Amino acid sequence: MIIFPDHDIAAETNRYASEKQTEKPDGNWRPTNAREIRAFLGFQVVMGIVSAPTQDMYWTRDSLFRPTTISERITRQRFEDLARYFHVCDNSTNPPRGQEGHDKLSHVRSVMTKITTNLRDGYKPHRDVSIDEAMIGYTGRLAFKQYVPMKPTKRGIKVWMRADPNNGYVNEFQVYTGRRGPDPEHGLGERVVWDLTRHIAGQNHHVLCDNYFTSVNLFERLLAKNTYACGTVRVNRKGLPKEVTTAKLKIQGDMVQRQKGNLVATAWRDKRTVDVLGTNSDPQTTTTVTRKQKSGQLKDVRVSGRHKKLHGKHEWRRSR
Known part of the structure; x- marks a missing residue:
């Protein structure tokens, strides 16, 4: 190729x-x-x-x-x-740093554009697609080099990626070059997911992401484009029902759910409480996962939600 x-x-x-x-x-x-x-x-x-x-x-x-x-x-x-x-590429065509239109990736922009086009057009992903970040290790001088202490690769270039979780194939990526303008960028995670799923909108894909990206507004926007989503969610996100964000669950397998249309918010107790938001699951059905207890015995723990389109009112309500 x-x-x-x-x-x-x-x-x-x-x-x-x-x-x-x-x-x-x-x-x-x-x-x-x-x-x-x-x-x-x-x-x-x-x-x-x-x-x-x-x-x-x-x-x-x-x-x-x-x-x-x-x-x-x-x-x-x-x-x-x-x-x-x-x-x-010809760097002379790039406006000076600090001026409008300056591209921090101008040195490689033409190659990156052709690579991403080939990645996107050369492979059709499965139904499920994953959105996440990756770090390319780099310790030299670079204006947009990132330091993420919790990552295995702590210093380098941060890259947002859309990949196929079935085989790891990367369909699309964006290099993060830092905030746009003097102020911090609000809604960065939402903007990244929206950008990376633009070319698969309307094809009924299921987007999987972690709590950095998940929000009620993003999932509703994706759903309007016939793109379903599921991900862990931070309890301080706007629009989540208080019954879920304030749930005090103590027994493994306990859960609290609220539904708004196709949007389902869940607080589920595993070893700790996990908060999940999704538009691709039916809260009326359940499955189980096997967890090892302190005694060494295995226990089947109830989990709600299988992939199925829902129809409900446009306000948070009990799922069952």
Whole structure:
């Protein structure tokens, strides 16, 4: 699958290299072409799969410690020259930082756009789709680098993703570049889910997400587009019924539910109380999950809700 044309990258790399030559001449540089760029990208893939402690080891003369045959295809000097001037777009078209229209991802925007288009068009997801965040580890200098202490990868680039939970295929993603403007962005989670599900609206998919994204307003908006949803929810979200948010449940399997149309809010006691919001479950049906007790015995715990379209009044009411 061709993601982007190599000749465009070769032309942009040559343009950028020529621009830099006017500032500081480089006697080692010579123009590249599409074939060499394609090979350079292939080398990057190989180096990502067959890793070495240092980049120099790919060109060591000792075959015992040389992990690949890249050195037989390209010299180290040429590889470093291509890496130094590798470019995919013209940065001069990007407004300066702080001005309207400035794109923090302008260096890679054209490639990212083509990759996301191919990811989205090249695979049709199952009924269930997941929305979540991921971290790409990075410790260098970057204006939108994030620090998330509770994540395994604490520092890096945060990426919002829509993936197929059946196989992990990523259909769409967004790189988070920080807040838009001087003030914190309100409703960020809702905006992310809305953006990432825009291309699957009206196809009766079931969106699964965690409590960072879940809200009554978002699920109602998705439902209006024939997109169902389910996710854990924070009890301080607007629009939730007090009977659910203030429920004091002590016995495993106990629950409190309220329904408004197709929207069902549930407080369910597992090892602790879990609050869930959904538009894809029928509170009139139940299933069970197996939980291990302190005594070591296994116990079937009641769980409400199977996937089924509902019809109810437009106010919170008892589900059963």
